[in-house]
Amino acid sequence: MNVNWRAISQANNSLAALSAACEDYGYHIEITDEPRTDVTIYSTNSINERLYRDEIAGADCITVVGGPHASACYREVAEYADYVVVGEGEYTLPALLAAIEEGRDPPPGVATAAGYTPARHTVLLDGYPPFSQIKGFVEITRGCPFSCGYCQTPRLFGRCMRHRSVDEISRYASRYQDIRFVTPNAFAYGSDGIHLRLDRVERLLRSLDGRIYFGTFPGEVRPECVSRQSIELILDHCANTRLHFGAQSGSDRVLRRLHRGHTVEDVIRAVDLCRDHGLVPIVDFIFGLPFESDDDQRATLDLVRSVTRVGKAHIHYFMPLPGTPLRNSRPRRLLPETEKVLGKLALGGRITGSWMDHEIRFFRRTPHL
Numbered sequence: 001m002n003v004n005w006r007a008i009s010q011a012n013n014s015l016a017a018l019s020a021a022c023e024d025y026g027y028h029i030e031i032t033d034e035p036r037t038d039v040t041i042y043s044t045n046s047i048n049e050r051l052y053r054d055e056i057a058g059a060d061c062i063t064v065v066g067g068p069h070a071s072a073c074y075r076e077v078a079e080y081a082d083y084v085v086v087g088e089g090e091y092t093l094p095a096l097l098a099a100i101e102e103g104r105d106p107p108p109g110v111a112t113a114a115g116y117t118p119a120r121h122t123v124l125l126d127g128y129p130p131f132s133q134i135k136g137f138v139e140i141t142r143g144c145p146f147s148c149g150y151c152q153t154p155r156l157f158g159r160c161m162r163h164r165s166v167d168e169i170s171r172y173a174s175r176y177q178d179i180r181f182v183t184p185n186a187f188a189y190g191s192d193g194i195h196l197r198l199d200r201v202e203r204l205l206r207s208l209d210g211r212i213y214f215g216t217f218p219g220e221v222r223p224e225c226v227s228r229q230s231i232e233l234i235l236d237h238c239a240n241t242r243l244h245f246g247a248q249s250g251s252d253r254v255l256r257r258l259h260r261g262h263t264v265e266d267v268i269r270a271v272d273l274c275r276d277h278g279l280v281p282i283v284d285f286i287f288g289l290p291f292e293s294d295d296d297q298r299a300t301l302d303l304v305r306s307v308t309r310v311g312k313a314h315i316h317y318f319m320p321l322p323g324t325p326l327r328n329s330r331p332r333r334l335l336p337e338t339e340k341v342l343g344k345l346a347l348g349g350r351i352t353g354s355w356m357d358h359e360i361r362f363f364r365r366t367p368h369l
Contacts, residue, residue, distance in 0.1 A: 001027075001038045001039065001097070001100070001101045002030070002036065002037055002038045002039065003022065003027050003028065003029050003030070003038070003039050003041070003097060004029065004030050004031070004032045004035070004036045004039065004040045004041065004061075005018075005019065005029045005030070005031050005032065005040075005041050006032060006033075006034075006035065006040055006041065006042045006052070007031050007032065007033055008042065008043060008044070008048060008052070010045060010048060011043035011044075011045075011067060012136060013136040013137055013139075013182060013218075014043045014066075014067065014089075015029075015031070015043070015134055015136070016130070016131035016132075016134045016135060016136025016137075017090065017128070017129075017130055017131060017136060017139065018041075018043075018066075018089050018090065018093055019131075019132065019133070019134050020128065020129040020130070020131050020132035020133075020134070021089070021090040021091075021093065021094055021128050021129075022093060022094050022097065023132050023133070024094070024128070024129075025094035025097070025098065027094060027097050029041070031134075034055075035055065035056070035059035035060070035061050035063065036061060037060070037061045038061060038062060039061060039062045039063075039064060039097065039100060040059060040061050040062070040063055040064070041063075041064045041065075041066070041093070042056060042063065042064070042065045042066070042067070042070075042081075043065075043066050043067035043070075044065060044067045044068075044069045044070060045067055045068050045069050046068065046069045046072075046319075046321055046322060049069045049070075049077075053080060056080055056081050057080035057081075062082050062083070062100060063081045063082045063083070064081070064082065064083045064084075064085060064093070064096065065077050065081040065083070065084050065085070066084070066085035066086075066089050066093070068152050068156060068321075068323075069322065070084050070085070070086070071084075071085075071086045071087050071156055071323070072152065072155070072156075072321070072322035072323030072324075072327075073322050073323075074086045074111040074116060075111065075116075077111075078111045078112055078113050078116075079113065082112065083096060083100075083106055083110050083111070083112055084110065084111040084112070084116075085109065085110055086109055086110070086111055086116065086118070086119070087109060087119060087156060087157075088109075088119070088122070088123045088142075088156075088157065090123050090127075090128040091109075091119075091121055091123060091128075092107060092108075092109035092110060092119060095107040095109075096110050107119075108120050109121075122158065122162070123142070123162075124162070125139065125141075125142060125162055125163065125164040125168075126164055126165050126168050129172065130164070130172050130182075131172065135175065135176075136182075137180050137181060137182045137218055137219075138164075138169055138172050138173050138176075138179070138180070138181050138182065139164065139181070139182040139183070140163060140164050140169055140181045140182070140183050140186075140189055140204070140219070141161055141162065141163050141164070141183040141184060141185070141188065141189055142157045142161070142162045142184075143157045143158045143159060143160050143161045143162050143184070143193075144157070144159060144161065144184040144185070144193060145159045145160070145161060145192060145193040145194055146159075146193070146259065146260070146261045147159065147259045147325075148248075148258055148259055148260055148261075149257070149258045149259055149324060149325040149326045150258065150286065150289075150318065150319075150320075150321065150324055150326050151321075151324060152321050152322075152323055152324055153184055155323045155324060156323070160192075161184075161188060161191070161192060161193045163189060163190055166200075166203055166204050166207050167207075169181075169204060169207070169208075170204075170207040170208055173208050173210065174209065174210075176210055177210050177211060178210065178211045178213065178239075179208055179210045179211065179212050179213065180213045180216070180218065180219065181213075181214065181218075181219040182218050182219055183219040185220070185221055185222050185225060186201075186214050186215045186219045186220065186221050187201060187215065187221045187222070187225040187226075187230050188221075188222075188225065189201050189204055190203075190204070196225060196230075198229055198230055198233065201230070201233060202233055202237075205233060205236075205237035205238065206237065208237075211239040212237060212238045212239055212240075213238065213239060213240045214233075214234060214237075214238045214240065215234060215238075215240065215243045215244060215245075216240045216242055216243070216244050216282075217244055220244040220245055220246065220284075221243065221244070221245045222245060222246065222261075222262060223245045223246070223247060223262050223266045223267045223269075223270040223283075224261070224262040224263075224266040224270075225245075226243065226245060226269070226270035226273055226274070227273065228273065228277075231243070231273055231274070231277045231279065232277075234279065235277060235278075235279075240279075241278070241279060241280060242279060242280040242281070242282050242311075243270075243274050243279045243280070243281055243282065244281075244282040244283075244284075244314075245267075245270060245281070245282075245283060245284070246283070246284040247264075247267040247283045247284060247285055247303060247307070248260060248284060248285060248286045249264075249285070249286065249289065249292065249296065249299075249300050249303075250264055250267075250285075250296075250299035250300035250301070250302055250303030250304070251264070251292065251295075251296035251299045251300060252264050253296060254289060254291065254292050254296050254300075257291050258289070264299075264303065267283065267303065267307075268303075268306070271283065271306070271307055271310060271311065274310070274311065275310045275311075280310075280311045280312065281307060281310065281311035281312075282311060282312050282313075282314060283304075283307045283311065283312075283313050283314070284313075284314045284316065285300055285303070285304055285313055285314070285315050285316065286316045286317070286318050287300065287315065287316070287317055287318065287334055287338060287342075287355050288317045288318040288331040288332045288333070288334060288355070289318050289331075289332060290318065290320075290326065290329035290330055290331065290332055291329075291332075292332055294335060297332075297334070297335055297338055298335070298337075298338075301337070301338050301341055301342075304341075304342075304345070304351065305341070305345075308345055308350035308351060312350055312351060312352065313345070313350065313351045313352075313353075314351070314352050314353045315342060315351050315352070315353040315354065315355050316353055316354070316355070317331060317334075317354065317355045317356060318331045318332070319331070334355060338355075339355070342355055
């Protein structure tokens with residue numbers, strides 16, 4: 001049976017992990033620019049799903065769709081795709097391919113037009129390679145204990161953090177000269193995500209050979225985790241001169257509504273610690289949150305101004321994502337003064353991202369070193 005993967009650049013790391021998982025079960029995945037027989041696999045997000053919907057519906061082959069959008073909207077996607085892999089795919093996708101090949105019903109974790117039975121397993125990261133022939137970033141942690149209202153991560157992967165072992169990370173990282181990681185919070189490695197175990201982070205970093213980029217895209221950190229001790233780990237073991245973390249808002253009221261789990265003061269302290277230790281802070285912000293007032297938005301704008309005096313800000317415009325508590329919310333308009341200040345900062349090279357076009361957020365982001 002021929003198994004194909006529809007090339008979508010935003011899903012490259014999923015391709016790396018899932019092709020490696022399928023190899024272990026004897027399935028080799030070919031990358032293609034169009035649907036091909038016998039099976040073609042897609043991984044979509046909530047921005048690019050609309051670009052592939054008609055192609056999937058009209059494909060002259062068996063179609064399998066996964067990814068964050070398909071997982072959150074599996075009933076909708078099952079109306080035009082043959083099979084929808086919901087959630088983690090390392091076990092479910094090879095099991096589905098075997099079922100297709102043998103003419104059996106799909107396993108739990110796969111939705112079809114006929115219905116859906118949830119998966120009865122959770123992926124143990126050490127049980128599956130992060131990549132094989134197709135290289136990707138090394139995923140070191142999956143899951144997040146926080147419940148930010150806009151974020152799909154805890155809904156897709158759960159609130160219990162699961163970590164790949166130091167030995168397995170070191171094994172795969174050795175294939176790179178420049179080593180980067182996938183994680184919801186790099187400083188939370190080896191911990192429950194709330195009570196840090198920086199001794200385990202240090203053990204991980206000491207095990208690696210090469211130029212290590214830790215706490216940068218695609219493995220940022222949380223602001224309350226930035227401390228003198230955690231920064232010293234970066235300075236002692238890593239090559240990056242930047243540290244990337246999320247503020248999201250300059251209003252404590254908004255942060256509480258988001259269930260972010262940190263304060264504005266945590267952000268300010270993290271920025272100051274970066275400056276004092278010679279690291280450039282790269283800070284994420286979301287404008288247009290549905291419950292922010294004019295004063296809340298101005299407070300966020302003030303914090304952006306403060307950050308960009310010593311570092312850079314990455315700006316998003318709120319987008320309600322399916323499967324999240326804010327999925328039915330509408331973005332709030334930007335104040336004229338907000339648009340003016342952000343435009344000026346962008347022209348000066350102090351901010352990146354997009355506060356108007358969602359596609360820039362997903363399609364044009366590049367790693368910070």
